[in-house]
Amino acid sequence: MTRQTCxxxxxxxxxxxxxxxxxxxxxxxTADAAAAAKASPELVxxxxxxxxxxxxxxxxxxxxxxxxxxxxxxxxxxxxxxxxVPGMDSLLKASPTGGTTGALSQLGGAxxxxxxxxxxxxxxxxxxxxxxxxxxxxxxxxTKSGGSKVGSLLAGALK
Numbered sequence: 451m452t453r454q455t456c457x458x459x460x461x462x463x464x465x466x467x468x469x470x471x472x473x474x475x476x477x478x479x480t481a482d483a484a485a486a487a488k489a490s491p492e493l494v495x496x497x498x499x500x501x502x503x504x505x506x507x508x509x510x511x512x513x514x515x516x517x518x519x520x521x522x523x524x525x526x527x528x529x530x531x532x533x534x535v536p537g538m539d540s541l542l543k544a545s546p547t548g549g550t551t552g553a554l555s556q557l558g559g560a561x562x563x564x565x566x567x568x569x570x571x572x573x574x575x576x577x578x579x580x581x582x583x584x585x586x587x588x589x590x591x592x593t594k595s596g597g598s599k600v601g602s603l604l605a606g607a608l609k
Contacts, residue, residue: 484509485544489537493591500587501580506544511584513545514570518563519607527603534596546573564608 487494487505490512498508516538520528532538547570568578585608593601 485537485540487544489540490535493535493588496591497584497587501576501583503574503576503580507574507576509541509544510546510574511567511571511576511580512588513541513543514547514567514574515581515584515588515608516541517545517547517570518567519604521563522607523603527607530596530600531592531604534592534600546570 484506487509493512494505494508497512498505501508501511503511519531535541564581567581571578571580589601589605592604
């Protein structure tokens with residue numbers, strides 16, 4: 451075998467493994483979003499209707515925004531919000547950030563987290579402008595399910 455042939459085989463195998471990994475990640479993300487939509491159907495349905503998204507996109511969008519709130523609140527305050535939202539863990543996993551808030555937190559500042567959410571919305575195939583439509587839906591839902599104090603916690607975290 452020539453050196454070029456060996457190199458070509460190595461590149462082909464590496465590309466095949468990379469593509470397989472990306473497909474598996476996409477399947478996992480879709481499964482996470484579908485699970486989140488089923489875990490919190492009332493919230494995901496309302497958000498989907500308001501922003502004109504599929505349930506999977508709405509679940510990812512909610513997860514991105516809850517991820518911002520989680521990064522800005524102390525654990526006790528966020529746990530009050532999580533208690534008011536069925537399937538919070540699934541929603542966080544449905545976010546393109548995968549429930550990790552480190553990237554959002556590193557942006558810093560009040561606009562930083564919401565800019566990170568806008569980036570997550572883009573990855574979901576949604577306009578970043580939809581963040582401003584999604585926040586009141588989440589806040590309203592949390593207020594109804596957890597009370598005005600918990601709704602205010604979320605509203606404050608997403609300003």
